[in-house]
Amino acid sequence: MDDTPIQQLFDLSGRVALITGASGWLGNAMATALAEAGANVVVASRDERKADEARATLPTYKGSRHHAVVLDQLDEASVRRGFEDAVTKAGRVDILINNGHAADGHDLTDVTADQFQQVLANATGWFLLSRQFHGHVVHRNASGCIVNIGSMYGQVGSYPDAYEGICAASPVSYHTLKGGVIHMTRHLAVYWAKDKVRVNCLSPGPFPGPGVSQALIERLKAKSPMGRMGLPHELKGALLLLASDAGSYITGLNLTVDGGWTAW
């Protein structure tokens, strides 16, 4: 019986966490959660300046140090270089958060094959980064964990009139991507469990950022059992459960944080 006190189970002191898209709306909150739990955070972004700005906002505890690397998940060479750069700067990587994404604005009627493929390519990038991370952990004979950021829209479709008259409907390519990411999580979890690499998915519900119109927020609120939108800090607890020793026996899970959206 391990009698580690509960406070220490969530403690990430001394660990290194790499997070993609950390300059974004939810990425910044999740990077902050990792830093607040004591981790050394490596902020990855396509843009060097944005990565460094996001790094500079993170709190430090007990001598933790944060770093910034450039990584475009749609470019295989950039994924490889970005990960190597993270290892060079931080010494190693223990936790990988696949969070970055860019969806197209097109729906069923007008999306082209190239646009659709481009969105699905985000899953390829997450897979390549995960595979490199897995190799790194195995090479060090260590343990590690991956958290993929899914979506409620990887589990349920959006209702057809949700966006009508307000903006383009939630894109079909994005829904396909997120469903794929949730299932890739399960597949990698099963294969890599023996290598002490846990793989889980954290799927947010509606967490509209500053650019989302009030009209759409009202529509989404009307559908949400809790009657309100999620706030970025409300992902922190779930992220730390999956990324810390508190979740040591959890792998292959899709943990949904959606105010009840997918419950009905």
Ligand SMILES: NC(=O)C1=CN([C@@H]2O[C@H](COP(=O)(O)OP(=O)(O)OC[C@H]3O[C@@H](n4cnc5c(N)ncnc54)[C@H](O)[C@@H]3O)[C@@H](O)[C@H]2O)C=CC1
């Ligand atoms: N905001 C929401 O309501 C929800 C968000 N999510 C998921 O949460 C994650 C974060 O979303 P938000 O913070 O809202 O989005 P955001 O647009 O604010 O941030 C996304 C970040 O990903 C980065 N990114 C885009 N393409 C990239 C690439 N090729 N390589 C590396 N980084 C790239 C962007 O630069 C940006 O920093 C995404 O995976 C999204 O699908 C899921 C459900 C709901």
Ligand SMILES: O=C(O)C(=O)C[C@H](O)C(=O)CO
């Ligand atoms: O990005 C997702 O996945 C969403 O669930 C999107 C939000 O619900 C939304 O449309 C408001 O940001």
